[in-house]
Amino acid sequence: MADRISTLTDVSVGYDVILCDVWGVLHDGISAFPLAAEALAKARTKGATVVLITNSPRPYPGVVSQLRMIGVPDDAYDRIVTSGDVTRHLIxxxxxxxxxxxxxxxxxxxxxxxxxxxxxxxxxxxxxxxxxxxxxxxxxxxxxxxxxxxxxxxxxxxxxxxxxxxxxxxxxxxxxxxxxxxxxxxxxxxxAGKPHRPIYEAAIAEAREARGDFDLSRVMAIGDGMPTDVRGAINYGLDLLYISGGIHVREYSVDGRIDDAALDAYLRREGAAPKWWMPRLA
Missing domain, CATH: 3.40.50.1000 (HAD superfamily/HAD-like)
Structure with a gap:
């Protein structure tokens, strides 16, 4: 069973780089999740480089504009890599x-x-x-x-x-x-986007450009999507923080609350082994 944590700070101090999903972790497409942005901003003040990694088909400048419009502040991240960015190479x-x-x-x-x-x-x-x-x-x-x-x-x-x-x-x-x-x-x-390697390679390259070299063991991924965020991070060999309150929450909720045993059973069925989990990034 993955360990439940209360705050990102509980584990982020052990990492140089955080690759964080956007939709479902930082916002729901309509409103920002303020505590999630604050958590990433705090991790940056502790020395982590934060790269947002999103399956948005837009090249990253369009995502910057969208995040600002929704209310995600610029200090929540260092760089953004989108599926659109890496898909342009395929096109x-x-x-x-x-x-x-x-x-x-x-x-x-x-x-x-x-x-x-x-x-x-x-x-x-x-x-x-x-x-x-x-x-x-x-x-x-x-x-x-x-x-x-x-x-x-x-x-x-x-x-x-x-x-x-x-x-x-x-x-x-x-x-x-x-x-x-x-x-x-x-x-x-x-x-080319998540869960495939090109977007992770691009995100790692952006992180290295921002802070210099680091080992992949010092990289944490954060996400809520099983076929994309979870599969991609695990296949790339990254430690994963699973955000359980995202799109799969109905799979393991009992009376409107996340049931630990049901969550564990769901992760086992999916063959997924995140290192930690929390309902929402905070």
Whole structure:
């Protein structure tokens, strides 16, 4: 069983670098979690370098703006690495006629990459950033489109590997769910964000640029998503602080409270072994 801790300070003093998830740990898509930001800011005053590592399909400047708008202060972190940042490398290396599957606000992801934005019928690559309307749609609404793309062997580059996020108190599907259906249908999906290595390598590189060299044993990861944050950190060999009050909380809640035994059983079923856990970062 992972050890329950009360505050990040209980364990952060043993680490040089903290790689912290954003959505579900620092905010819920609508409001910031002030205690989480304060915890990271305090860790920085104790000498830790904090790199936010997020599956947002936006390049990092867009996430900086979003965090400020939501109310996460700049002193909570040193650097940000996004799935969008590392996905740009995949897009640049791929076919040049790109169909953007996602809202128009994500078009800046393609800027400066030498690609031509085209419609579905002319695409030699599809870049999926999400849904046109994630409040009402599911991947099944796109099944016919995905089958047409599959039939033409069009590869999909998924810019946000998250399956779902919690926006306020509502579960919202993400591009990762679209990519999962595409693979189920026989299509090809390429992903660089969590839980895959490229985003962790980029985050470690940013941390080294910020503070100099360090050993990976001195790096802690923080996250709430089992298929992304947890799998990614553990596969990369990092110590993990699991935030249990995030998107999986219904798996181990009893009468509205987290049940220690149910949480332990859930982690065992998932084959996950975080070093510590706490309901919310504080």
């Amino acid at each position: 640049a290396e791929g076919p040049k006629k790109v169909f953007l599957l996602g809202p128009e606000r994500d078009l800046p992801l393609l800027d400066g990459l030498g690609v031509e934005v085209v419609g579905e019928a002319d695409a030699t690559c599809v870049v999926c950033t999400g849904f046109y309307d994630d409040e009402t749609e599911t991947p099944e609404d796109y099944r016919d489109m995905l089958m047409r793309l599959r039939d033409r062997n069009v590869p999909m580059i998924c810019a946000n590997p998250d399956l779902v996020v919690e926006r306020g108190h509502k579960i919202i599907p993400c591009a990762g769910a679209m990519a999962a259906l595409y693979v189920e249908l026989g299509g090809e999906s390429r992903i």
